[in-house]
Amino acid sequence: MTGPTLALHLRLDGVTDKDGFLDRCARDLRFPHWYGRNWDALADCVTDLSWWAEGREPSGCLLDIQGWPAFRDADPDAAAIAADILADAEAYWATQGRPLVVRYDDGP
Template sequence: MRHMTPPHSRPVRYTAELHLDGVTDKAGFLDRCARDLALPAWFGRNWDALADVLTDLSWWGPRPQEYLLRVHGWSAFRRAAPHDAATAAGILTDTETYWASRGTPLTVVLDPLPAPPPG
């Protein structure tokens, strides 16, 4: 009997967590993105570079069926830096649109609720 190797399937979901606690400006936001999302070395720490890196997610590994980005501390960041938060929100919205049009949804959840306790 011949054994067949199953086709490699795409991972179901890639989830990333972005923690904005203590972030009060653009530089802090971009630095935190670089750290928490493990952005590639070519990330230029400006808005255009953030848009570029979020529309080329090859650095996150094999392309999954969907992406999920949980952003913690968004409300406090938006209060501290409303203009920077508006720019970041626009980039995140554009990123969701970009990936949706390519058949691999990317969902951004701002200030997600904490996970329920186990049990």
């Protein structure tokens, strides 16, 4: 069963590295307890939303990211990997007919 459109907000204020980014994703995006706080786990969580709302995957998702420029400047390598994972998730969800839109406050 498909649920409503999901709007999520990721606030990166004070995030300066990979670990901080992954921790903030867990908190702000309300990832499940099994989230492993690594790049593979991030990819899993953003391409399988069955953990959200007890198995009712949303019909679409907007991920609004604030504070991206400071994170990108502090850890360009981690930001590039995160942006790639999110872009892959957008492409995946586009093929599923339930779009994921990632909106950065200053581009990836």
